[in-house]
Amino acid sequence: MSGAPVIVIAGPTASGKSELATRVAEEVTGSVINADSMQVYRDLRVLTARPDAADEARVPHHLYGYRDAADHASAADWRADARTAIGAVHAQGRRPVVVGGTGLYLRTLMEGITPVPAIPDEVRARARARREEIGAEAFFAELETRDPAIAARLHAGDSQRVLRAWEVHEATGRALSAWQDDPVEGPDLDFRVIVLEPDREALYGRIDARFARMLDAGAIDEVRALAKKAEDERLDPALPVFKALGYPVLSAYLRGVMSLDEAAAQSAQQTRNYAKRQTTWLRTQLRAGERISILKQYCVNEPEIFSFIS
Secondary structure, three states, rough: OOOOOOEEEOOOOOOOHHHHHHHHHHHHOEEEEEOOOOOHHHOOOEEEOOOHHHHHHOOEEEEOOOOOOOOOOOHHHHHHHHHHHHHHHHHHOEEEEEEEHHHHHHHHHHHHHOOOOOHHHHHHHHHHHHHHOHHHHHHHHHHHHOOHHOOOOOOOOOOOHHHHHHHHHHHHOOOOHHHHHHHOEEOOOOOEOOOOOOOOHHHHHHHHHHHHHHHHHOHHHHHHHHHHHHHOOOOOOOHHHHHHOOOOHHHHHHOOOOOOOHHHHHHHHHHHHHHHHHHHHHOOOOOOOOEEEEEOOOOOOOHHHHHHHO
C-alpha cells in the first residue's frame, strides 16, 4: 500500500482529538478515519461522542457507526477495515487522518498483527453458551488447560479476552499464545503521529462537562433504546458495545438501581480512570520512532503541526 504519510491523532477521551483531526483534514485535504472501538457502533452516537452531522459535513469521515451492537468487532477486523479505508482515501488523492484513543487499534495498524484466522459465529456462540452453562470460574479453568500461557495473563472476570482465547483454541486447535508467537504481518505505511496529552485537571473538567452535554443531547434515550434492543434480540451482555463508558451506569439508572446524580458521578470517575490508562499507554506503548509529536495543550501551534505532518 502506497501514498502520502498517514496522519495519526491520538489522545485520551475528551482531549479534543476529534476536533483537531477535522481541522487537520480540512487543512491538508484529508479524510478522517475512526480508531475508537466504541464509535464503530451505530447504536450509541451521543454516548460515545461520535462527531455530529455538522462535523461530518466538513470533511469525509470513515468507520463511524458502521457496525451493529450485535457485532463482536475485533482489532483485526478494524485493522482490515482501516487499511481498506486508507487505500480508498489515498486513491481519491486525499490524506488519511486516523483518530482515536483505542490503543490496541492503533498498535495493530502501526505495528502489525498476528494473522489469527477469523472465528466462525457458531464457535463464538458455543463459547458463550459453555461459559453460561458452567460459570465464569469453571470456564476459565478450561482455558487454563487449553492455553496456560494466556490464562496466566488474565482472570476469570475478563470475559472478553477469556472468551477470545477459548474461541481461538476451539476454532483452530491451536493456542492463542502460539499464534501470537508467530511473526506479525508488519506495516507498510508511513505514519506521522500526534499525541494530545493535556493537563490532567483541564481534562477532568472537560470529561465532566461532556457527560452533562451528553445527557442533554439524549444519551439516556440511546441507552434505553439499546437496552430494549438487547432484550428483544437477546444480545449477549458480553458484547463490546455494552462496555461503552456511561452505558452500565445509565442502564442501572433506568432500572432504578441508582439516581441520575449517582450515575453521573460514577461515569465521571470511570471515564477519568480510563483517560489516565489511555495517557499511560500512549506515553509508554505507542511506537513511531522520531515521527511522533506530543502536544500538551488544546490551543496548539498549528504551523508546527502542519510542518510536522507534511
